[in-house]
Amino acid sequence: MTNALNEQHECSSLVMIENEQVRSEGDIYCANNCGLGCTLSEYQQTVNDAEQLQKRLGPDWEVTVWDNLGWTYSATNGVASIYPPSDGPKSRWTCIINVPNLSGISGDGDTPEDAARNAARRVTDSINEMLNSFSKSVGPLIGHQDKIEN
Numbered sequence: 064m065t066n067a068l069n070e071q072h073e074c075s076s077l078v079m080i081e082n083e084q085v086r087s088e089g090d091i092y093c094a095n096n097c098g099l100g101c102t103l104s105e106y107q108q109t110v111n112d113a114e115q116l117q118k119r120l121g122p123d124w125e126v127t128v129w130d131n132l133g134w135t136y137s138a139t140n141g142v143a144s145i146y147p148p149s150d151g152p153k154s155r156w157t158c159i160i161n162v163p164n165l166s167g168i169s170g171d172g173d174t175p176e177d178a179a180r181n182a183a184r185r186v187t188d189s190i191n192e193m194l195n196s197f198s199k200s201v202g203p204l205i206g207h208q209d210k211i212e213n
């Protein structure tokens with residue numbers, strides 16, 4: 064039942080495939096918890112795409128393939144995750160960064176790198192806004208920034 068899954072897994076040195084129960088009948092290759100009737104070729108294309116992303120991002124990123132209303136994949140490295148475009152016409156690569164004490168901040172772009180760059184910029188902007196918010200309030204009371212640090 065999971066022969067194709069195992070074969071693909073062995074071909075791939077880095078891409079992780081979630082260990083789930085898969086229905087494999089003829090052209091159908093679909094996780095039991097999905098049930099949409101995904102095909103083996105959709106699965107193979109997804110693994111292919113995931114392997115390309117793994118090569119592109121390098122070994123610091125963990126790329127995972129799973130099936131939830133369609134085979135898909137994502138890459139994770141620490142607080143950052145990267146998702147491929149969906150089938151939607153305006154869909155782009157998305158990067159979500161979960162910095163502690165900030166809610167998840169996302170950015171999108173035409174490439175994984177652009178998405179990461181846009182997400183990182185939004186994180187930096189948010190941190191600067193936080194710094195500005197309290198320095199406007201207490202800055203006049205406590206003097207210059209360098210005096211806070213000393």
Ligand SMILES: [Zn+2]
Pocket residue numbers: 092093094097098099100101130131132133134
């Ligand atoms: Zn499916």
